[in-house]
Structure formats: C-alpha cells, structure tokens
Amino acid sequence: MGKVLSQELLQQELQSEKSKSNRDLKVVFTNGCFDLLHVGHIRYLQMAKRLGDLLVVAINTDSSVQKLKGPTRPLQNQNDRAEILSALACVDYVTHFDDETPLAVIKILKPQILVKGGDWAVDQIVGSDFVLKSGGVVKSLPFVDGKSTTGLVEKANLKPI
16 A cells, blocks of 8 residues: 555554554644645654654645635645655655645544644644644644745746846
8 A cells, every 4th residue: 555545544554553563653643735845844744753653744635725825826736746745754644635624634543643834833733622632742843944835936936137
C-alpha cells in the first residue's frame, strides 16, 4: 500500500500499524494546502515528525484550496501535491479533505499529536479541543522566517529588469 490513502483506508492502515507495534504508536497530524513545497514546509514537517512515530499530512482538495486562496490557486493539483509530499522521508501518510477545515479527518484518525505552523495559537487550531479531550497534545511549530508560498508566488510574478 502506498503513502497516499483515502481517509477510510488511512484509518484502517493506522489501526493495522498500531496493532503490529509492540508499543503505542504516536500519530502526528498536520494539514494544509502545501501548494508549492519550500524549505519552510520541509523544516516544519521534519519538526512535526520528530514529535511522534507516524506523520500524517492531510491536504486540502483543489476545490477547498480555491475557496481559501482564490481562483488562481492551487498552482499544483491535489494529486501532484500529495505525490510530492509522499516522497518526503519524514511523511508517512497523505490524505485529502474537501471541507473548509480538517476536523472530520481528525475525528476519524484520532491523532495523539496535532500540529500547525507558528501563525496559529494552540486554542485556535482546528481540532485542538477534540485532541486535548482525548488526552493528546497540540503544538504550534515555529515558522521559518521569509519562507512562504505567497512569497514565492509574488517573487515569480516579478518582471525581469
């Protein structure tokens, strides 16, 4: 089985991984558009992976990204974004979600650790109440200064002098 799975198959795969393990595997969950993967994303995902045993990345579907970012986004379709993320050694699984938030996915997968980037206060992270009530941990990881998809898009739109 590959790394890119539907939510239902991912739920089954995580249960299988946990039952095969001799210990309680800690699932780390994060989500986002991940439209243009950059060094800020890489460092963030590596930090997230170090918090647990399995890192699950849920990406917004193309229609979800358009609702959040506007009609010119995403720059890469959801299958390409998922394939790129799944190629990273620190990412164990990738899934898609079409809602405005990943709350339904979080409730299905029940991660022990929920993380988002540094612009999110812990109490504002979608799913934090659910994870905390389940005995899990919620963390806001620091950003890498000057590294963002928006910055890359703006730079790419510059005209040569």
